[in-house]
Amino acid sequence: MKISINRLKKYISHTESAEEIGALLTQSGLEVEGIEEFVSVKGGLEGIVIGEVLTCEKHPNADKLSITTVDIGTGVSPIVCGAPNVAKGQKVLVATVGATLYPSDGDSFQIKKAKIRGEVSEGMICAEDELGLGASHAGIMVLDTDLPNGTPASEFIEIGQDQVLEIGLTPNRADAASHLGVARDLKALLGRDLDIDAAPELKVETSGPTIQVQVENAADCPRYAGVVMTDLKVGPSPTWLQNFLKALDLEPINNVVDITNFILHDLGQPLHAFDAAKISEGKIIVGKLPKDSKFVTLDEKERKLSGEELMIKDSKGGLCIAGVFGGVDSGVSDSTTSIFLESAYFSPDIVRKGSQFHGLKTDASFRFERGTDPNMPVYALKMAVKLLQEIAGGKVSSELIDIYPAPIEDFVIEVNYGHINRLIGKIIEPSQVKSILESLEIKVENETAEGFTATVKPYRVDVTREADIIEEVLRIYGFHNVELSENLRTDYLAEHPVKDLNKLQYRLTEILTGQGYYEMITNSLTKSTYAEKSGFLDPKDNVVIYNKLSEDLDVMRQSLLYSGLEVLARNINRRQTDLKYFEFGTVYHKAEEGYAESRRLSLFLTGKKTAESWLEPTKGFAFADLYSTVEAILEKLNVQPGNLSMVETAPYAYGLKIMLGQKELATIGLLDDKILKQAEVRQEVWYADLNWDLLCKKAAGLKKFEEISKFPEVRRDLSLVIDKTVSYDQVKSVATKFGGKLLKRIGVFDVYQGDKIDASKKAYALSFHLQDQENTLTDKVIDKTMSKLIQAFEKEVGALIRT
Template sequence: MKVAINRLKEFISFEESTEEIADKLTQSGLEVEGIERFESISGGLEGVVIGEVLSCSPHPNADRLKVTTVDIGGEEVPIVCGAPNVAQGQKVVVATVGAQLCPNGGEAFTIKKAKIRGEVSHGMICAEDELGLGKSHDGILVLDTEMDNGTPASDYFQIESTDVLEIGLTPNRADAASHLGVARDLKALLKKDLALPDVEGFQVDDHSRPVSIEVEDAADCPRYAGLTLSNVKVGPSPEWLQNYLKALGLEPINNIVDLTNFILHDLGQPLHAFDLDQVAGDKIIVKKLPKGTVFTTLDEKERKLSGEELMICDENHGLCMAGIFGGVGSGVTQSTSTIFLESAYFSPDVIRKGSLQHGLKTDASFRFERGTDPNMPVYALKRAAMLIKELAGGKVSSEIIDLYPKPVEDFEIDVKYRNIDRLIGKNIPKEEVKAILESLDIQVADASEGGFKAIVKPYRVDVTREADIIEEILRIYGFENVLLSDTYQSSYLAEHPAKDSNKLQFRVSELLSGMGYYEMMTNSLTKPGYAEQSTHLDEGQSVEIVNKLSEDLGVMRQTLLFTGLEVLAHNINRRQKDLRFFEFGSTYHKEEEGYREESHLSLFLTGDRADESWLEPSKPVAFPDIYSVVEKLLDKLNIQTPEVEIIHESPFDYALKLKLGKKEIGTVGLLSPKITKQAEVKQEVFFAELRWDYLLKKASGLKKYQEISKFPEVRRDLSLVIDKEVTFDAVRKIAEKAGGKLLKHIGVFDVYQGENLEQGKKAYALSFFLQDNEKTLTDKIIDKSMDRLMKSFEKEIGALIRK
């Protein structure tokens, strides 16, 4: 949201610099994200002055050029000019040496001393387009003025300039979505008075165009006000109004529409102007139209109504989608002479739903769906009507009709002084608490030694609890004024676990980064279609968002899979196909008794193992590449080797399910093409998703190091012929049990299936590494250990030992 400094000064007088104002607003919660300089003419014509041509003669070396002498105020300078209309005695606009010009349709350039065809030129006599004033380049701009030579051209052209603050408005601060809203905070921060524009001069001129108004849905439209103006003349807005809108990044349209935008950004109250001659029966009806009704909006798009949108209608059809977007045919045009001006307070819920339903986000809907001031419509109506009479002529031709059957009441909040002191961490004098709240238009009533009742106006939709009142006190009092104590203490006892989850996560991130994996962060909101189309996800467990930003962000994710695949697709589409990613993130599930949130860790691996090289051809990644990463990760957390179960189920083509005891800790495998296709990924993707919450519970801290054994390690190899169904995990468990503490590691260096083996068999070539930390192993001990291993394999899995 943008606010102009010079407009803020119309509400509250201050001498502080723009930077000081920005700092105060940021400290109070209205974060200023940037400061821009707006000038009605780009560059502000700095270095451009009014001059007088003292002499003008033909250039000795060029037929189309003239050599002039120009008085620029206390100095006479030579200037070579090519304009056909330059002549002695003219008042002209001169860009002096060093001035930067921003011409229409061209790049900015700086005026320098030059020698043109042998004649010195110290400046430039300017045409209209060279100054950025218009498009004409027929000749230099000749002025009719008595201003002194050397007068800045900005004074003659009355250039308007102002600093513009870009405020990152948080969703709760709907009250600050205007210049008035920001000025209210400045009033409290600067301890200054705030002045609203006077509307005492408003009057009804006649009753020639009365309009009847009927509100059928008072719950969604608690207040609706309007009046008519006749004999208005639609045309361009004056310079001041156009500059106001341009400073905020808006394009002027016409004086009526521009004035409604002015009121919206000035007071925070959206208005809508209807061409009254297009309103059938001079009657306005606020109601909902039947489901399926086709309504054409101002952008000339036909939209089917759901039956939940609040509509502004006449006797025959819909005119406007209330608080969101106008309809075609009822808006103000150049031929409009009579208008009906609407000013209303709509329920935020109905506007939010309608805006989301049709994907329409406007300045009006932005404010209505967050909550506008229900006490502002009539004041804004009077202010707008007075300005329209001033800028577009005409007269007010009806009384203000104000339908407000059940006024929105102020919030009454009980506040205890002890809670203010406890939450802020400092005893603020009661008088200062009262002064702060009253500067924010929050009335303090029924005050006693223990507390008081805060009465909050309804435009502060974010202040409804005692904690909100305390936050208001603190942000105006100043966070920087609450100093940290010399001794830290807490008013409660808390458990301090030995494990540092942040430290463990950081170490795992370091490990993965060191193996070439990049960390990513994806949105917790995702497409409902993923759960609908995937058999491994339960659509009934999707946590649906009530106020969706879009259908693509309609539910909370049940898995990190699909948001990660979207990142892969984004990179692959940009010719980055060898990818390694990991993410720590939350998943969400709806259950019978509420909701469940879990922290997960995901890994994605796709493409080739290494860049193509003359040393060896590129090879695609395989399952062992990602599984080895999972093994190293678990080892880093000092977690025992998990049990594995081979699975062939969605979302995988094949995978291993990892378990610690009976508890599943994750899965790792190759994703099914059906799944990757949903995210438009057209290459093989290996994926692992681990339950990070559970891993943190099982982690025994960082891995403890121990002294390296002084005694040598011994390797022995065995070849086993076993049934195809026997997994390496089963072989490993038997070996660990039979090998005892001497067996340090077991590995597979070859697997064979095919000829020379009977049907249903496979051969494993295994390596066993034996070591004693206290002595050198003898051949007798080694042979005894290997004999025990072989007998265990023969007995438990029917292995044939190939000797």
């Protein structure tokens, strides 16, 4: 949100710099993110002076050029000019050598001494567009002025200058979404009075079209005000108004629309001007239209209504989506001479519905959605009428309409002094508390030694509880004025987990990036068709978005798989085919009561494991590459996996399931071609899906490390012939169980299946690493351990030991 320092000075007198004002506002909760310098004419016309053409002759070497001599006050400069209207005796604007021009269209450039077709040129006689003053390039600007030659152009042409605060407005501070709102805070911070103009009286000046207003539901529109104005002359706004809007990065349109925008940013009250001649049967109705009714907005897009948005309509149909966006058929145009000017207070909920459904975010909806001041519509309307009378020549031609059947009451809050001092952490005198609150237009009544009653105007939608009152006291008193105690202590209202889940996630991120993975963050919204065609997700569990932005983003994701595949597809389509990605994300589904969500960790591998090289052939990623990553994750979190089982169902062509007790901890495998086809991925993808919530719950902290043994490690190898149905995990479990404390590691260095053994069998070549922390291992101890392992393998998994 942008705030003009010049406009703030109209409300509150101050000599503080923009930086000092920014610091004060930031300390009070209105964070000033930056300060910009605004100049209505870029460059400020520096180096541009008034000159007088002394002579003008045709260029000897060019038919369309003239050679002039121009008095620029400090001397006479020869200038070659291509304008058809240049002539002797004219007063003109001259860009002197060294000046930088910022044209209306194109890049800036610097004026240099030059030779043009053989003739010296020391400057440039300027057209309107070359100075950034307009779009005309028909010829040079010819001035009607008695100012002496050499006078800076900025003394002839009014240049607006301002400093603009960029405020990062938090959602709760709807009251500060205007210059008046910011000035109210400055009043409290500086201890000065606000200068607010009294509302002028409205008198009917002439007759005009009669407009009747009907509000169908007062809950959606608690207050609706309006007035008819005639004899308007639509045209450009005066310079001061255009400069105000430009400083806020708004484009001036015409005097009527500019005035409504001025009031919105100045007072925080959105207005809307309807062409009165286009209101059918002279009746405005505030209500809803049937679902699927068609309505064309000001951007000339046809929209289908949901039936839930509030509309301003007439007997023929919609004129405006209330509080959001006007219609193309009822807007103000150059031919408009009479308007119906609307100023209303709409329910934040109803405006948010319309804005969200149509994906329309406007300055008006921004304010209505957060809550405007129900006491402002009539004042803002009168101030706008005054400007329309002054700027557009309008006349009031109807009585002011104000439909307000149930006025919104002030908030009444009981406040305890003890609570103020306890929560702020410092004793603040009651008199100072009262002074701060009253400077914020909060009444303090029914005072006692213990507390008081605070009455808050309804424009402060964020101040409805005792804690809010205390926050108001603290932000004006100043956080920096609350000293820190030498002995700090804190109380907790809720239990805090011992584990820091952010640290766990960061720890794994370090591991994964160290292995060459890149993190991705994808959209939580996805296509419902993914679940319908997946074969493993239930479409009935989709969490459907009612106000969906598009058909491709109509449900919350049930899995991280498809959003990750979309990232792979985008990269592969751009010839980035060797990819390692991971993502921490939340998935959503319907539950027995309402909805449920859980956190997952996904891993993706696709393409080549090694880059193309003359040293060795390239290798593609394999199951072991992904499984080793999962093992590293479990080891880092000190989680011992449970049973393993094969997976041959969607989304995998084949894979592995890791259990932890009765719960599924992870699945790892090669994705099925049907799944890849849905995401338009045309190469093999390895995918792992881990239950991050379960991992966090079972994480046992940092792994404990032991001192390096002084005694050497011994390796022994065995070759086992076992049934194909026996998994390595079963073999490893047997080894771990019977190997005792001497067995430190077990590994597989070869797997064989072929004609030298039975077709139903396979052979594992295993390495066993033995070590004693206290003694050197003897052959007798080693042989005893290995013998025990051999017997266990023969008995537990039916192994045949090859010699």
